[in-house]
Amino acid sequence: MAALPAQTFTGSPLCRLSDVASRFRATSRPDAEVSLVVVAGREVVVRAPAGVVGGGGQLELQALLLRQDDPELRLGEGDTEEQISLEWVAEDGAPPRALPLYLLGQDACARWTFALDVSAARDAFLAFLRHACELEVAMKDVRLLLPGLSLDAAAIAGQAVALSQWHQTHGFCQRCGAATLPVEAGTRRRCVGPSPHKLYPRTDPVVIALVESPDGARALLGRSAKSTPGMYTCLSGFIDQCEGIEEAVRREIMEEARIAVSDVAILGTQPWPTSCELMIGCVARATSYEVLLNASEMEDVQWYDRAELAAAVQAYDSHLPLQEIQRRTWKDLGFFVPPPFAIAHHLMRAWALSPRPAGESFFARQAMLPTLLPDAAPTGGATGGGGSANGAAAAAAVAGSSEDAAAAGPGPTGVRAAL
Structure with missing residues (x-):
């Protein structure tokens, strides 16, 4: 099965080996340059020439370069020798403030890159950048910046946002309830309990699948009540504990569309x-065209043929x-799909534009790996805890219109019925 191209948020140019924090301690010098990526929740600081942010065009992260002994932005120690913070003097004359720094890695110029959580x-730090540092900057949600960010910049910004959010939500130990502190230059946390536990950043695995019809002619897409109006995407959901990827795909599709699937192939990750x-x-x-909508999971599911899906992805x-683009596609086709920075888009593009005769299955010429489980669909009892994550990888899509989505016709013998 052909792999998908490199996805947005992958391909970081930073070295992220597990010993990066200890190497920073061992090799960092007072005159060494440090690069800071400024974040606040899901927002990152970017350079903002007039008319660029929000108006299209290529954007760049506003990485702040400083030396560790810089008098305006000084790297300092935290409560332990493994904590690092940044001290700065605000324009309001208040005492120096310390903001947390989290090490992201080292770039090709041997420069250390940190996320600076402001x-x-x-607002005070943005004012400092604009006035004291004379920088033309803006702070925007990283998802809304994706159309204009380079792959390298998106990967670094994504890591900075993910790591800083993880620190914000893990202030207490999940094992003993004690408070936690950043350690190892912000790459880990450790609790202050009598038997300290170390916490590592975690990622939740989510399956997202394009479902092909039995005859290979159509693909099943859906939308939840929270989806952007007019947008249809691949079905998705979280993987349960002790559940394989293929099992999770079968369970999620059964939960959301009450349809069984046989073959499952993994094409890529994001x-x-x-x-x-x-x-x-x-x-x-x-295994069939018959769909029974699970109204508690999905607002609608529809079959789309290759021509419709090809037009939707090529619109971008x-x-x-x-x-x-989304407004026009919605008007012309009655729906639109996630943009190219979402893996759902590339699943649809791979399926719709792959060179094969009309009606031939996407699986027909692919060598399938042997499966450890029979291809039978899971029974109705397999509900698990994997709540729907439909549309998670297209959350940054901007609504093309406020009108109600036009209903596309169901596939052959398709059934749309709420449970």
């Missing part, structure tokens, strides 16, 4: 930092703004 002083998930992109083959090949 959530506690977002990290999604704003919710700390790893999207595992798959293609699955349905134009240089029009994202909103305009």
Whole structure:
């Protein structure tokens, strides 16, 4: 099965080996340059020339370069020798403030790169950058910046957002309840209990699958109530404990569309930092066209043929703004799909544009790996705890219109019925 191309948020140029924190301690010098990526929640600081942010065009991360002994932005120690913070003097004359730093890695120039979390002083720090540092910057949600960020910049920004959010949500030990502190230059946390536990950043695995019809002619897409109006995407959900990827695909599709699938193939993966998930992109083959909508999981599911899906993904090949592409596609086709920075888009593109005769299955010419389990669909009792994550990898898509989505016709003998 052909692999998908490199996905957004992958391909970071930073060295992230496990000993990166100890190497920083051993080799860092007072005159060494440090690169800071400024974040606050899901937002990152970017350079903001007039008319760029929000108006299309290529963007760059505003990495702040300083030396460790810089008098305005000084790296300092935290409560332990393994903590690092940044001290700065705000324009309001308040005492120096310390903001947490989390090591991301080392670049090709041997420069150390950190995430600087300014959530506690977002507006004041932005004012400092604009006035004291004379930088033309803006702070924007990383998802809304994706159309204009390079792959390298998106990967670094995504890591910075994911790591800082992890620190914000893990202030207490999940094992003993004691408070935790950043250690190892912010790459880990450790609790202050009598028997300290170390915490490591985690990623939740999510399966996302394009479901092919039995005859290979159509693909099943859906939308939840939380989806962007007009957008249809691949079905998805979290992997349960002690569950294989293929099992999770079969269970999620059964839960959301009450349809069984046989073959499952993994095509690629994509990290999604704003919710700390790893999207595992798959293609699955349905055993029938009959769909019974699970209204508690999905608002709608529909079969689309290759021509419709090809038109929807190729609409993004134009240089029009994202909103305009989606508005036009919705008007012309009655739906639109996630943009190219979501793995769902590439699953659809691979299926719709792969060279094969009309009606031939996507699986027909692929050598399938042997499976450890029979291809029989899971029984109705397999509900698990994998709540729907449908649309997680397309959360950054901007709605093309506020109109109700036009209903596309169901596939052959398709059934749409709420449970």
